[in-house]
Amino acid sequence: MTLRVGGMTPLSTTDWPGMLAAVVFCQGCPWRCGYCHNPGLIPARSDSEIPWEEVLAFLHRRQGLLDGVVFSGGEPTLQASLVDAMREVRALGFKVGLHTGGAYPQHLATVLPLVDWVGLDVKAPFADYARITGVPGSGERALAGLQQVLESGVAYEIRTTVHPTLLNDGAVTDLARDLAARGVKHYAIQAFRSQGCQDDFLNQHATRTQPLQSVGAAVADLFEDFTVRG
Ligand code: SF4
Secondary structure, three states: OOOOEEEEEEEEOOOOOOOOEEEEEEOOOOOOOOOOOOHHHOOOOOOOOEOHHHHHHHHHHOOOOOOEEEEEOOOHHHOOOHHHHHHHHHHOOOEEEEEEOOOOHHHHHHHHHHOOEEEEEOOOOHHHOHHHHOOOOHHHHHHHHHHHHHHHOOEEEEEEEEOOOOOOHHHHHHHHHHHHHOOOOEEEEEEOOOOOOOOHHHHHOOOOOOOHHHHHHHHHHHOOEEEEEO
């Protein structure tokens, strides 16, 4: 079975910081975050899937023009065929990036040796995860995923999307301290964007009382690299 791909961005300068990359959006996700930007990628199948052979043919034409390919989602590690897809991409000479929430930590451990950089979402304090994902036990999985990434030695960025009604400023500060205590060195917080989000409540209550930058200033020193986006 080949990788189910729900969409593709031919060229991105933002999905893998510092790299020119194509982004492959893997179809399917086990979680149900209200702020999801790509809800069309959540179901296991979609009417608008791109055959993996087409993705490979595109990448053949981009050899030498792109640094790498980012597997994003959805949740890429949902699919057993991710390993083969990564091998094929590497064989074409591309570096491999991965966006994941850590929903399948064992599969994540299997693919990490094929990955040059991983962007791992940490959505909330681990004990409070189901409030964001809608899925009991998701925090334990995300924590195991974080540990896999930190132990692997693969370059990474841990990132948290902040919506003021889901994660208040105190919770962001506590989460940052917890992540630093667990050994996270590269961390980014990013403001919620309504683009693509289909949750009316979240879209209508996204105004912040103080800029996210001021929250970031309180925790920046905990990390080697720290970024605030948006
Ligand atoms: S884990 Fe990501 S893709 Fe899945 S529902 Fe949440 S935001 Fe959407």
